[in-house]
Amino acid sequence: xxxxxxxxxxxGENISRTVDTAAVAQALGEMPGVAxxxxxxxxxxxxxxxxxxxxxxxxxLDGVVVAACSPHMHExxxxxxxxxxxxxxxxxxxxxxxxQCSWIHDDREAAxxxxxxxxxxxxxxxxxxxxxxxxxxxxxxxxxxxxxxIAGIQAALDIADGGCEVVLVEKEPSIGGHMSQLSETFPTxxxxxxxxxxxxxxxYQHPRIKLLSYSEVxxxxxxxxNFKVTIRQKARFVDESKCNGxxxxxxxCPQKKIPSEFDAxxxxxxxxxxxxxxxxxxxxxxxxxxxxxFKGRAKGKKKDVCGICARTCTRGAIDYDQEDRLVxxxxxxxxxxxxxxxxxxxxxxxxxxxxxxxxxxYGEIPDVIDGLQFERLASASGPTAxxxxxxxxxxxxxxxxxxxxxxxxxxxxxxxxxxxICCMYVAKHTMLYQHKVHDGQAVVFFMDVRAGGKGYDxxxxxxxxxxxLYLRGRVSKMYRDGEVIKVVGYDTLSGxxxxxxxxxxxxxxxxxxxxxxxxxxxxLSVSYDxxxxxxxxxxxxxxVETNTAGVFVAGACQAPRDIPDSVAMASAAASKILxxxxxxxxxxEPMVAHVNPATCTGCFHCERVxxxxxxxxxxxxxxxxxxxxxxxxxxxxxxxxxxxxxATCPSKSIELAGFTxxxxxxxxxxxxx
Amino acid sequence: xxxxxxxxxxxQAEPLADPGLKPGVAEGFEPKIIAFVCNWCTYTGADxxxxxxxxxxxxxxxxxxxCTGRIDxxxxxxxxxxxxxxxxxxxxxxADCHYAVGNYHARRRFAIFRDLLEFLGIEPDRLTFSWVxxxxxxxxxxxxxxxxxxxxxxxxxAAYQSLVDK
Ligand SMILES: Cc1cc2nc3c(=O)[nH]c(=O)nc-3n(C[C@H](O)[C@H](O)[C@H](O)COP(=O)(O)OP(=O)(O)OC[C@H]3O[C@@H](n4cnc5c(N)ncnc54)[C@H](O)[C@@H]3O)c2cc1C
Numbered sequence: 106x107x108x109x110x111x112x113x114x115x116x117g118e119n120i121s122r123t124v125d126t127a128a129v130a131q132a133l134g135e136m137p138g139v140a141x142x143x144x145x146x147x148x149x150x151x152x153x154x155x156x157x158x159x160x161x162x163x164x165x166l167d168g169v170v171v172a173a174c175s176p177h178m179h180e181x182x183x184x185x186x187x188x189x190x191x192x193x194x195x196x197x198x199x200x201x202x203x204x205q206c207s208w209i210h211d212d213r214e215a216a217x218x219x220x221x222x223x224x225x226x227x228x229x230x231x232x233x234x235x236x237x238x239x240x241x242x243x244x245x246x247x248x249x250x251x252x253x254x255i256a257g258i259q260a261a262l263d264i265a266d267g268g269c270e271v272v273l274v275e276k277e278p279s280i281g282g283h284m285s286q287l288s289e290t291f292p293t294x295x296x297x298x299x300x301x302x303x304x305x306x307x308x309y310q311h312p313r314i315k316l317l318s319y320s321e322v323x324x325x326x327x328x329x330x331n332f333k334v335t336i337r338q339k340a341r342f343v344d345e346s347k348c349n350g351x352x353x354x355x356x357x358c359p360q361k362k363i364p365s366e367f368d369a370x371x372x373x374x375x376x377x378x379x380x381x382x383x384x385x386x387x388x389x390x391x392x393x394x395x396x397x398x399f400k401g402r403a404k405g406k407k408k409d410v411c412g413i414c415a416r417t418c419t420r421g422a423i424d425y426d427q428e429d430r431l432v433x434x435x436x437x438x439x440x441x442x443x444x445x446x447x448x449x450x451x452x453x454x455x456x457x458x459x460x461x462x463x464x465x466x467y468g469e470i471p472d473v474i475d476g477l478q479f480e481r482l483a484s485a486s487g488p489t490a491x492x493x494x495x496x497x498x499x500x501x502x503x504x505x506x507x508x509x510x511x512x513x514x515x516x517x518x519x520x521x522x523x524x525x526i527c528c529m530y531v532a533k534h535t536m537l538y539q540h541k542v543h544d545g546q547a548v549v550f551f552m553d554v555r556a557g558g559k560g561y562d563x564x565x566x567x568x569x570x571x572x573x574l575y576l577r578g579r580v581s582k583m584y585r586d587g588e589v590i591k592v593v594g595y596d597t598l599s600g601x602x603x604x605x606x607x608x609x610x611x612x613x614x615x616x617x618x619x620x621x622x623x624x625x626x627x628x629l630s631v632s633y634d635x636x637x638x639x640x641x642x643x644x645x646x647x648x649v650e651t652n653t654a655g656v657f658v659a660g661a662c663q664a665p666r667d668i669p670d671s672v673a674m675a676s677a678a679a680s681k682i683l684x685x686x687x688x689x690x691x692x693x694e695p696m697v698a699h700v701n702p703a704t705c706t707g708c709f710h711c712e713r714v715x716x717x718x719x720x721x722x723x724x725x726x727x728x729x730x731x732x733x734x735x736x737x738x739x740x741x742x743x744x745x746x747x748x749x750x751x752a753t754c755p756s757k758s759i760e761l762a763g764f765t766x767x768x769x770x771x772x773x774x775x776x777x778x
Numbered sequence: 779x780x781x782x783x784x785x786x787x788x789x790q791a792e793p794l795a796d797p798g799l800k801p802g803v804a805e806g807f808e809p810k811i812i813a814f815v816c817n818w819c820t821y822t823g824a825d826x827x828x829x830x831x832x833x834x835x836x837x838x839x840x841x842x843x844x845c846t847g848r849i850d851x852x853x854x855x856x857x858x859x860x861x862x863x864x865x866x867x868x869x870x871x872x873a874d875c876h877y878a879v880g881n882y883h884a885r886r887r888f889a890i891f892r893d894l895l896e897f898l899g900i901e902p903d904r905l906t907f908s909w910v911x912x913x914x915x916x917x918x919x920x921x922x923x924x925x926x927x928x929x930x931x932x933x934x935x936a937a938y939q940s941l942v943d944k
Contacts (some may be wrong), residue, residue, distance in 0.1 A: 175825045176842075204828025205840055209919070215808075215836040222839050630878050652818075652876060696844065714847070716879045747877035748848025752887070764843055769853055772841050776810060777860040 107138035107232045110166040111224060112157055114148035114173035116203055123207040125217040129172060132221045138232055140164050148173050149182055157183070158190035168231040169197040172224045175204045193236030195695070195763065200227040222776050229775035233767045237695040242742045244330035245437035246686040249274065251322055251625070254282020256660025256671040257442035258304050263679030265313040269686050272434045273308065274336055275318045279384035280305055282444050283661075284668060286367060286477055288484035288491070291533040291667075292564040298383060298486065305385040315434075318386055323431060325628050326718065328743055329655030330437045330691045340427040342391040343377075347422035350387035354414035354423065355379060363395050365488075369478040371496060372488030377414045377423075382486065391425075398425060438655045438682045439629065441639055442675065443622055445661040447475055448512035448520070448615035455620055459519040462511060465583050465612065470590055471497040472609045473583065476530055479611045483537045493541050495609045502545065502608030505538055506592050507531045508580055509551040512615030520615050520636065525665040527613035528555050532565040534611060535573035547573040548605060550580050550594055558667075576603065583610060616665040631656050639663050649678040654693075657681055696763040697744040698751060705736040705758040711750035712737060719743040720750065809863035809929040813840045813922075814849045816881070819870035819911045826915035834919040835926035838866065845869065847880025851891045854905060855898070864904045864929035866921065871909040881909070899937050903928050 111133040115121035126144040134142035141164045147153050148171055160166060169192060171183045176199040184194035202220040210216040246269045250261045253275030261271045273280070284290075285305075287297035308314050323335040343354075358375035365374040367381045374380075376396040379389045391414070393399040401410035415423040449455060450467035467473045472495045474482075485491040495502045509531055513524040528551070535547035547568075554575070556565045569575055580594040589606040596603050618637035626633045631651040632640040639658045642650040649657050657678040660671035685691070698711075702725065712720040723738040737759065748761040757766065815821050821842050827834065843849055846869030854865045867888060875881040888907050895902050906925040910918045929935075 175828070177822065177825060201825075201840075204825040206836075208828040208831055209834050210836045211833060212836060219836050219839065226839065226841065627873075627878075632874060714883055716877060745877055747845035747880045748843065749845060749877070749880045749883050752848055752850040753883070761844070761848060764848060766850070766852075769841060769843070769850075770856055773812060773853065773857050773860055773862075776812065776839055777862075 107168060108140035108164065108166050109138055109168040109170060109228055109231055110157070110160045110164060111139055111142040111228065112148050112153075112160075112169070112171045112173075113142070113144035113202075113224070114153070114171065115144065115146045116173060116207075117147065120173070120203050120207040123211060123213055123216045124202055124220045125213065128217055129202070129220050129224060133170075133172075133224055133228065136225060136228060139228060140166060149179050154182070154186040157186055161187065161190040161192050166192065167196065168192075168228075168234060170200055170224060170227045170231055171197070172200040172202045172220065172227075175199075175201045178204075195237040196231065196234050198227050198231050198234070200224040225775040225778070226772040229771040230768045233765065233771055235762065237762055239692040240695050240697065240741050241690045241692050242328075242330055244686060244688060244691050245332075245435050246270070247272070247434075247436045248438045248440065248682050248686075249322075249332070249334055249434065249436040250440045250442060252282070252442035252444055252660070252662065253277075253280030253308070253316075253318070254442060254444040254660060254671070255284045255301065255304075255668055256444065256662075256675040257282070257440065258301075258308055259672045259675035260440045260442060260659050260679045260682075261308055261314050262304065262311065263676050264682055265311050267679065267683040267686075269313065269683065271311075271314045272334075272336075272436060273314055273316050274320050274322060275316070276321045277380065278319045278341070278388070278390045279380050279386070280308060280316065280318060281381075281383075281385065283477070285381060285383070286369070286484075287480050288487070289533070289537060291529045292558070292560045294533070294536070296485075298484075302383045305383070309385045316386065317432070318388075319390060322625060322628060325439075325630075328717070328745070329653075329693075330685075331742060332436050332439060332655065333433060334436060334439075335431055335433050338430045338432060340429050341388065342393075342423060342425055342427050343389050344422045344424050344427070345386065345388050347420045348388045348418075349420060349422075350379075351419075352379070352389075353417045353419070355389055357413050357417045359411065359413060360395055360397060363392065368481045368488050369475070371474075371478055371481050391423075438657065438685055440657045440659055440675070440678050440682070441625070441629065441631065441651070441662060442659045443619050443625065443662040445616045445665065446619050447477060448617055450475065450511065450612055450614055454519075456519070459512075460517065462518070462612075464581065465508075465511075465610075466585070466590075467612065470583070470585050470610075471495075472502070472590060472607075473612065474609065475612050475614050476527070476534070479534050483534070483541070491541070493538055493545075500608070501542055503542070504546050504548065504605065504607050504609075505535075506580075506590075506605060506607040506610045507534060507547065507549045507613065508610065509549065509613045511612040512617075514552060520617070522615075522636070522665070523555060524613075524616040525555070526616065526667045528565060529558075529561060529667065531611075531613050532556070532568035532573070535568045536571055539572055548607070549573055549575045550578055551575060552577070552579070558669075578603075583607075616661060618662055622662065629653060629656055631658070649674055649681060655685070694746070696746040696761065697741045698739045698746070698748065698759050698761045700737050700739060701758045701760070702736055704756050706756050707735045707737065708755065709737060710753045710755065711759055714749045714753045716747075716749075717743050717745050719745070807930060807934060809837050809926065809934070810861070811838045811864040811866060811922075811925055811929060812857045812862045813838050813866035813868065814843060814846075814853055815840055815866070815910075816845045816848075816869035816876070817842055818845075818876035819874065819909075820868040820918065822912035823910045823914045823918045826912065827918045828915075830915045832915055832919045834922045837926045837929075838922050845875065845877050845880035846884035847875075847877065849884055849887075851887060851894075854891070854895075858900055858904070858935060861935070863932075863935045864906070864925055866906045866908070866925050868906075868908045868910050868918075868921065871911055874911060900935070901932055903932060904935060 360376035397411035
């Protein structure tokens with residue numbers, strides 16, 4: 106006969122207010138196999154845990170059921186307590202009589218009856234629990250960082266400086282992300298390139314960082330400590346080992362009028378190009394869609410129509426026949442740092458739920474631009490060499506209107522959240538503008554100024570003191586009127602409609618996750634929210650972990666973030682990874698499937714339903730070495746413990762430890778005993 | 779008042795007599811319903827209903843499994859055989875499964891199983907299949923209340939039991 110101890114918690118009054126805890130303890134005490142049953146005010150407190158430990162020793166308990174809160178809350182606590190008292194921790198389970206009973210019912214009688222059922226179910230289950238041992242798995246002390254923005258750069262440097270190798274995968278030809286496009290940064294107005302470039306170079310030169318630029322993650326196998334990633338290195342058509350970054354090829358390329366992505370469409374580039382002068386690696390790529398030679402080949406021309414870059418290159422680094430290459434890397438942990446993109450303002454939207462701002466004439470009026478475009482205008486390395494000149498005619502604008510919350514905080518346009526950084530960068534833009542155009546007037550339409558952060562509110566105030574005119578209200582319409590843009594808005598503080606003549610309008614558009622992030626998230630099996638931002642494992646307590654063990658998240662791909670927050674998150678993820686790597690072995694919960702070799706018929710239905718590839722084939726031979734049958738076997742390191750195999754197995758030969766048929770059936774029986 | 783047949787045809791449209799705490803106490807029949815749920819979505823969603831103090835019918839007893847993929851149709855049969863009046867199976871929304879695809883296997887399995895239930899003489903309305911995510915505490919309470927209400931209309935489940943007794 107089992108000797109199970111039942112410990113009913115009052116949780117202060119959280120449980121005892123609606124559940125008669127004494128009655129529960131008494132009813133359970135009468136159940137066969139229960140050797141000890143008691144109730145106490147706070148089971149999770151020190152005295153509460155001591156009470157359990159004392160009972161394990163004195164009553165020689167072989168199982169413990171704590172009837173208290175959700176196992177998600179305290180299962181670890183009580184299992185540890187049981188283990189300290191010498192009981193195998195997996196013989197201890199919790200019955201959830203708080204979240205799923207006392208808090209959701211107010212009829213004391215019904216709640217007490219339900220609580221008794223809930224505890225009985227767990228007692229019957231525990232009678233079938235087996236002592237289990239944690240599984241130990243080796244750890245590959247090498248990390249993969251996806252995304253080479255400031256977040257990815259920081260994470261890679263921290264991990265590498267901590268002594269472990271890093272593979273950094275960046276989909277663009279250069280690392281740097283959006284920060285490389287910024288002119289000066291709030292709240293200090295220091296030059297973005299000046300603080301970023303040294304870090305990019307550090308990444309490139311670091312002996313423990315392997316940079317794979319112009320590459321993307323193709324697939325992922327394995328599990329925490331033992332991932333195997335396949336990475337697609339897209340063809341650059343330039344041999345990285347031969348190129349010395351002299352730039353002759355880009356100078357000679359005849360295709361010169363291609364809008365530059367780096368300059369947010371305001372400048373131009375060639376078909377063979379380096380996105381910006383400080384690019385890391387400083388190795389060009391050929392943009393096939395715009396290259397004359399590739400266009401000719403696509404049309405089926407027998408003879409190549411161009412080839413100037415290859416002829417120019419003295420090192421023979423140009424290779425028009427290069428193909429995408431797949432490389433595999435083994436890593437123990439992963440950081441997702443894929444950053445953001447901006448809300449597209451025009452009528453055509455990338456996602457169905459986004460509405461756009463057709464009424465603002467973006468795309469039709471050339472002097473309506475977005476924040477990143479303004480950054481490029483203000484940047485010394487930008488298309489205007491840092492002079493604020495408007496795109497349409499190159500004139501210096503004397504009135505610039507800035508509109509905040511474009512897309513953000515506007516459920517009607519598809520996004521409810523606040524993009525968090527726009528109040529700050531608009532304030533920055535007004536200052537940069539007025540510092541450069543002394544007789545210029547910056548006007549800001551805003552909903553609220555949200556500038557929480559060290560020195561942030563002071564910063565927005567400074568913008569106002571330096572002469573930016575802040576009008577509280579929204580703009581309903583903009584249209585071109587000769588040289589100027591008419592901005593029709595409403596000032597909610599004075600209650601007046603306002604029509605302004607602007608020379609240029611800058612829209613502070615919402616920050617959104619990168620398009621296509623969902624498919625990367627699915628490859629990594631991490632979850633994401635309705636907009637595509639990667640979900641953290643816990644919003645407060647596990648902000649840089651994801652729900653997949655070993656995969657971490659940093660920067661603006663998790664939520665709108667500025668640089669200091671992205672860097673902090675990246676360092677946090679790196680330190681989590683370094684602590685993971687400080688162990689030679691990981692120990693994991695033993696809730697994995699096991700095959701009964703005697704009854705397995707080798708049908709391999711389990712193999713077909715296992716998403717993780719945890720089922721292996723094993724040959725069974727007799728003493729003479731003759732093959733008797735081939736059966737299934739579970740790779741304990743790979744098995745995630747979902748149990749789909751067990752529900753599928755026709756011969757009932759595979760069982761998930763901790764959730765066996767016997768355990769489930771006896772829990773069912775307990776209700777109707 | 780609608781009869782059991784209409785309730786079967788349009789289970790969702792039937793509003794709760796008392797949307798709060800003690801649905802249908804007047805009828806005097808308090809069904810026992812077993813819920814088989816996954817650990818990551820529905821169990822966590824039910825916990826959230828608790829932390830949000832959302833009140834619901836006290837008729838459901840929950841069995842936590844790692845994934846809906848682990849839920850064997852035999853569990854459901856066993857529950858009815860032992861005397862459950864209703865069963866709920868609930869897990870992560872499609873594409874949200876913690877184990878990526880366990881819920882798809884469950885969905886296929888239960889699509890077939892539903893037909894089999896009728897063959898066994900169990901009214902399909904006694905079995906509720908739903909997706910409740912970790913953030914849908916409110917939805918979980920609705921699933922519980924709806925299922926309770928529906929099973930109340932159907933009355934106690936005695937058919938299988940009487941077979942067993944014979
Ligand atoms: C107009 C404007 C002004 C700003 N000004 C400031 C400021 O003054 N101060 C401040 O603190 N912040 C400012 N910010 C915010 C700042 O840009 C972000 O905080 C920062 O860039 C976030 O860094 P990140 O690394 O998370 O993302 P990103 O900079 O977006 O970098 C992400 C990187 O990941 C790569 N990537 C994406 N998907 C993949 C994939 N699937 N595989 C591989 N690589 C991938 C991208 O190519 C990119 O290189 C501003 C933002 C805007 C829009």
